[in-house]
Amino acid sequence: MAIIRHPKDFFAGLIFIAFGIAAIVIGSNYALGSAARMGPGYFPRILGILLILLGAALAIRALRLKGGPLPRWKWRPTLIVIGSVVLFGLIVTHAGLVLSTIVLIVLSSAASPEFRPKEAFISAVLLAALAVGVFVIGLKLQLQIWPWTSGILPWSS
Amino acid sequence: MDLLNHLALGFGVAMTPVNLVYALVGVIVGTLIGVLPGIGPVATIAMLLPTTYALQPVSALIMLAGIYYGAQYGGSTTSILLNMPGETSSAVTCLDGHQMALRGQAGAALAIAALGSFFAGCISTIFVATVAVPLSELALKFGPAEYCSLMILGLIGAVVLAHGSLLKAIAMVVLGLLLGIVGTDVNSGTARFAFGVPELIDGLGIVSVAMGLFGFAEIIINLETDEKRELVTSKVSTLWLTKEQFQQAWPAVLRGTGLGSILGLLPGGGAMLASFGSYALEKKVAKDPSRFGKGAIQGVAGPESANNAGAQTSFIPLLTLGIPENAVMALMVGAMTIHNIQPGPQVMTSNPALFWGLVTSMWIGNLMLVVLNLPLIGMWIKLLQVPYRVLYPAILLFWCCSSSSNASRRHCCSVSSSGR
Secondary structure, eight states: OTTOSOHHHHHHHHHHHHHHHHHHHHGGGSOOBOSSSBOTTHHHHHHHHHHHHHHHHHHHHHHHSOOOOOOOOOHHHHHHHHHHHHHHHHHHHHHHHHHHHHHHHHHHHTTSTTOOHHHHHHHHHHHHHHHIIIIIIISOOOOOSSTTOOOOOTTOO | OHHHHHHHHHHHHHTSHHHHHHHHHHHHHHHHHHHSTTOOHHHHHHHHGGGGGGSOHHHHHHHHHHHHHHHHHHHHHHHHHHSOOSSGGGTTHIIIIIHHHHTTOHHHHHHHHHHHHHHHHHHHHHHHHHHHHHHHHHHHTOOHHHHHHHHHHHHHHHHHHSSSOHHHHHHHHHHHHHHHHOEEOTTTOOEESOTTOHHHHTOOOHHHHHIIIIIIHHHHHHHHSOOOOOOOOSOOOOOOOOHHHHHHHHHHHHHHHHHHHHHHHSTTOSHHHHHHHHHHHHHHHOSOGGGTTSOOTHHHHHHHHHHHHHHHHTHHIIIIIOOOOSHHHHHHHHHHHHTTOOOSTHHHHHOHHHHHHHHHHHHHHHHHHHHHHHHHHHHHHHHHTSOHHHHHHHHHHHHHHHHHHHHHHTOOOOSGGGOO
């Protein structure tokens, strides 16, 4: 890896290239049209190409430029935080706000190095009550409170 | 005396009890999130956007604006007492503010931050009121070509003013444009990058993008770095300035206000740019630059005035041209479109009560902040002692609930317009 002298820029470049390629590949089904009459696929493709070029420039420049090493990626907080939020989104329609809140809070608290299960659970219960009070009663969001209170589907508008 | 009439109209709107209450709520929430690290005005406004459906448009905007400039006040408190910026715009206040606190001058630092902000708030409110009318008259003559150039100016501004790598900034602008494409193509009706998900056909909401980029990233970074907080335990004794300090500080306040007002107008600018610019300026004009970083009062007075001035004048491009120049303003566009108000020069003529009400409410909000904040500082400090491990799951929960409400209302506003 001695060739890559600025790892941060290098990997940022690779990420941009990946986005560019994805834009072109996914966008390849959309009609291209011409410069005078642009189809839906025209602009995405230009942007994709631009992103690839910019990403490549960034990555190539990283071979010459000097920069600090890539900070060690701590996967734990990233995965737990994002995972618990996704889980919340998946279960909130079925399990209701109270249970999903408790799951979200306890699970996401585990991302912290100072995780204390008891404390997390207490704050989860308090927050669940607060969430019901603020969002369901106060702001009248159409969220189910308990799994068995049937009725409104939040996303069926 | 058009200006006086306009201001009178504005005060008439802003002084109604309902709007006063919402201004109060806005500035208190703003100060709160300014004090708390890990949650900034972008995330908060994004979070509260759905709650404004039920409000009058004026009240909604007054509250959201209050959050933005309230956060500038709150951010300085943590910078001074904890050496930890609550907001990016008060990051430079750490340099000298915390040094002052370590020398037992915490009270003076807090006082000048509040007074400087208030002064800047007053001046920039007048500035907004005087500049807005001619500018929007000019803007009414704008055609598509002029708007297109302004957009490009905004995008270039985002690149030039971004700190850090220029190349990365350009790449992020392109990526932002790409994200803006998600959804139905206005010309052909083709759903682009929707992956068959009905929610995506309407496009990515700026709220979701902002929460993902600013919110989650911030929490994860905070979790990765170890928590360290050094609270200045010595009691904040007197919240006032000595005569000497006052004399040193007021030219800095004036310069900060002037610089902040101008930098706030630039696309990509706003409070953060203003405070950094002002610190650099103060260091340059100082007789003895070596004092900076060791508790120079100018290093607090200048940036704190500048960030407040910048926060307020950054409303000018939004209200007169309809162009948001930073992420907060892009969310304000969202708030206006929710209420079927098209931001732009026509707002002032079609909806004068809204426009002038918002402008004057900024002054009222600033007054509230200065009156509220000095006595409430003790309370904010207490709040800071809540450990982060308890705080961040709660923040996550609020995002989840509020973004699910966004999804059900399915409003969307342009992501690319914010430019980064």
